[in-house]
Amino acid sequence: MRLEDVWLRYQRRGPWVLRDTDVRIGPGEVVVVLGRNGVGKSTLLQLAAGVLRPTRGRVVDRPAAVGWVPERFPADQPFTVAHYLAAMGRVAGLAGPVADRAVADWVERLGLAPFRGARLPQLSKGTAQKVGLAQAMLRPPGLLVLDEPWEGLPRPGNWSPS
Template sequence: MWLEDVGLRYHRRGPWVLRQVTVGVAPGEAVVVLGRNGAGKSTLLQLLAGVLRPSRGRVLDRPSVVGWVPERFPADQPFTVDGYLVSMARVAGLSPSEADRTVRHWVDRLGLGPFRTVRLAQLSKGTAQKVGLAQALLRPPGLLVLDEPWEGLDAVARELVPQVVDEVLADGGSVLVSDHRGETVRLPGAREWRVADGAVVERASSDAAAVAVVELEVPVGQLPATVARLRAEGHHVLRVRGQSAPPETTCPAVEPPFEVAR
């Protein structure tokens, strides 16, 4: 699918969030969307998913089945997990038996079994995100759009996201993912789009091929010096994790802590 000379602003006289964007993603391709907070990543993903309509330009060849997972699942709804997912499956065109079977599959796979009768509004953010992921996969999507899909997920579910992406790609679907946690290192081979100043620029594949990601574990007392040395040598520190990392060692847009991932 393609965005052709697309621009978007939220109000008629408002500023342009995106301008003259022309990008495309082919079947079987994954794209990681990067950029600072407020740069327009979510806007771009919503345009691609069909949640927003462009103010200018065209969206071409969007697949008929789109799975969309927003950054924060809208859990303020009067449904149980089971009731919501079965209803969404029926809206997606599944028969009653298909809906029950598909919902059961994703509930089991995402560890939602204990929450089937819990109302959405009572779920934690991470559990609500799992419900959002499940509803996006009730029918095999030709396009799967994930806005910060790892946010709030437990370790098991975080490992599941790349598996789901691989399955969609293997079926000939396309996947777009935004991420500020550095989790997209789990998607080797994905293209990269960077959003800044209303434009979308693709990172050259030759640059991506030259990058390796390494995780390091260092003693607490050596952490500041280690991070400083890595940066001085030109390495990009994606995040620092741990229990008591000093403030000067944390990276922008990353949770404090250590075990340095580069």
């Protein structure tokens, strides 16, 4: 995947958030975006994931299946964990039984079984982040984009995604 000469601003005459940005990410490559607050890291990730479109330039060869986990999981929705994940599996194009199996697998793998019936607003930030990761992985992504993936999760050693 490539971002070629990408520029972005949020308003027509607003300041440029990104300017003249070129990025190349190869298959199987892991990329970490570092920088101080306000320099456009989340904006860059949203462009890579297809959440935003560049004002100028282009994104080329983005995989068809992209898993996106935003920094702040939208936990204010009136769904249970199980209903949210099942619906997201169907949005991702998975047929009923395939979606149900993927949900069951990721719920088990991420330790979400005790929360299947919990409503999203009742979840801790860390548990909500796990639900966000599960929804991103229901359909195996060709590109997985995680914005602040460890935010709200226990320190390493207390939890492992494998």
